[in-house]
Amino acid sequence: MLDPFEDRDINTMKLYHYPGSCSTGIHVLMAEIGADFETEVVSLKDGAQKQAAFQAVSTKGKVPTLMRDDGTVLTEFQTIAFWLGRAFPEAGLLPDDVERQARILEALDYMVGTVHMRGYTFLLATGKFVSDPEAQAELKAHGAEVVRDGLNRLDAMLGDQDYLFGDFSIADGALFYICRFAARVPIDLPPRLQAFLERMQQRPAVQRALQAEA
Numbered sequence: 031m032l033d034p035f036e037d038r039d040i041n042t043m044k045l046y047h048y049p050g051s052c053s054t055g056i057h058v059l060m061a062e063i064g065a066d067f068e069t070e071v072v073s074l075k076d077g078a079q080k081q082a083a084f085q086a087v088s089t090k091g092k093v094p095t096l097m098r099d100d101g102t103v104l105t106e107f108q109t110i111a112f113w114l115g116r117a118f119p120e121a122g123l124l125p126d127d128v129e130r131q132a133r134i135l136e137a138l139d140y141m142v143g144t145v146h147m148r149g150y151t152f153l154l155a156t157g158k159f160v161s162d163p164e165a166q167a168e169l170k171a172h173g174a175e176v177v178r179d180g181l182n183r184l185d186a187m188l189g190d191q192d193y194l195f196g197d198f199s200i201a202d203g204a205l206f207y208i209c210r211f212a213a214r215v216p217i218d219l220p221p222r223l224q225a226f227l228e229r230m231q232q233r234p235a236v237q238r239a240l241q242a243e244a
């Protein structure tokens with residue numbers, strides 16, 4: 031088996047990602063934290079997630095995947111975001127208060143587990159699930175409905191705030207990629223989410239992450 035720890039300084043975190051995918055949300059959070067980290071692109075379009083080199087890191091074959099500075103690996107967007115928030119408290123991306131933490135995790139789960147997995151995935155990767163054209167059309171319609179409903183709910187949650195929970199938090203990493211995915215459908219973002227997307231793109235850390243992905 032290939033050794034993912036070989037030839038690297040295991041004191042540096044490493045984000046396995048694919049530009050423009052959901053892993054951009056974690057990339058942005060890591061840039062905001064400002065800690066040292068390396069990145070490695072897992073080329074999803076070439077099937078690298080299923081190949082031995084990345085399977086040696088995570089048999090789930092998904093990005094984002096984070097190898098931490100002790101060499102242990104974390105998967106799942108919400109878990110990585112929560113760990114980053116707790117492990118780097120000085121960055122202020124996750125408030126201490128348990129009620130606020132619960133609400134942030136609730137929003138993260140909704141964005142990743144529902145809007146992404148049951149919305150965008152059914153809409154944009156329909157062929158992974160069904161081959162019959164009629165069933166595909168039904169699944170796409172279902173995915174589109176979940177995405178539209180999700181964007182409207184998130185727009186209402188954001189309201190007149192700059193970020194989903196007032197101050198910038200780990201939830202905004204997920205909202206950022208959820209908003210970016212809309213252009214792929216394409217679906218117009220509700221106005222407050224469009225303004226959020228533009229606000230995010232003005233943040234220096236977000237610009238650094240996007241430049242690194244370009």
Ligand SMILES: N[C@@H](CCC(=O)N[C@@H](CS)C(=O)NCC(=O)O)C(=O)O
Pocket residue numbers: 051052053074079091092093094105106107108142
């Ligand atoms: N539940 C995982 C899902 C992540 C996920 O679906 N990532 C996509 C990119 S947006 C992926 O790696 N797809 C590769 C594949 O399914 O083969 C999470 O929350 O991190």
